[in-house]
Amino acid sequence: MLLGRMRTQKTTRRSFLAGAGVVLAGCGQKTVQPPPQGTAGNSGAAAGAAEGPADVTLRIAPVLVDIAKDHTISTIGYNGQVPGPLVRLREGVPVTVDLFNDTDAPEFVHWHGLAVPADVDGAPEEKSRMVPAHGQLRYRMTPQPGGARFVHSHVMPMSDLNRGAYTGQFAFVYIEPKNNPGRYDQEIFLATHEWEPFFTTEEEMDDTDITPAEKARKAAEDKKNKPNGWEIGYQRFTINGKALGYGEPVRVKEGQRVLFHILNGSATENLELALSGHPFRIVALDGNPVPNPQMVDVLSLGTAERISAVVEMKNPGVWVLGTPHDDDRRNGMGIVVEYAGRGGVPRWIKPPRKAWDYTIFGETRAVAEPVETIPLVFGKINGGTGSFNQWTINGKTFDEKAAPRTLQKGKRYRLVFDNQTDDSHPVHLHRNSFELTNVYGKATAGVMKDVVLVKGYRKIAVDFAPSMEGLTLFHCHQQLHMDYGFKTLFDVT
């Protein structure tokens, strides 16, 4: 039994937020409000030295989540809710963070997509400070850059599917940009997650646009390789902690422009989402405004990717926003969008199929030449540990004793992600955003991200200039891949 199922029981949900206003926002989310401008951040105190109430408090503790009628999940979450509270911060305004851990295991709380020092980034590989079991950690940090970020557990659960990213320890972080040009009537935050994980040897097929040659290559490799190791499947799917049709709908009015911030909060799954009867106008990827906003019917979100998209509500009715994969949608991956004054059964319309292309959001101009190009070749050792696959970068699984590769602050580097496996990998660079410069052979510029999904047997090049010193982790955000070798460290000097 991986995650205990229990009969629904009424529990008292306490809010543990301290020192911060708690308000009810759209979709029943609680929000940690930003400190008023000027009242925080002028102390210049070292991490842990600040006194008084914190600006942001996250309490890690067991929580029961009613995801569907008569179906409650027992997991670990932030502040007694899943997803955790929306953390709203202001770009460049320092905050004091209090982390409490009411569980028996040490935790790491990672600020995903933020440029913060390694000691508060929340990754053990970077020697960040941990939140001890039944202990507390306090520090100060300056939130940047602006946009949709998130916070999540960064421990290594390995084969324990009750820990880390498999739990409810994830929450949106929205950093109010210094200049917000957005024009919208409603802002809605949606975070997906899967529940009741189980091990399976069935391979996840990512067949969206695999070529016949790639299929043949995979078949040939399968013949000479050991059998595939364990993969993970899930029984239940949610958006904002509710299965499709169980939670409150997203309520809209005809004529409104609704800005959706959508987060793939999965431990291991890449995802697609569509809103029946409505196209999305994508304005930001991973929280960063794109040079060329574009209309799309289907959103592609690798694990940990975020998309900000505006939808014009001009098709009154009751609609399903959900995954085009019928089984997963039936098992909960969706949410109802309901126009005022409309009722009835929510409608689902199968969206047209079209391969996701990051470059449509980019520019065609030439980019600056890097000082160095660093190839990162992704490999897979089928059943490498005996039961789990192992993952390699340039032929090696992660070795914590190996010296990290040194990079110089401010210099422009090009990383070439060369995926020599048939899986899609949502790879993530900590403490930095990178610029997509080549996607599957097509040059591009101006699209800034911190996670990019690299399809099987394809290459993506990204450029970045590290802005902060210290250890910087690069890894696949698929939890099982990261835990079994798919990571490497840079040291910025």
Ligand SMILES: [Cu+2]
């Ligand atoms: Cu991966």
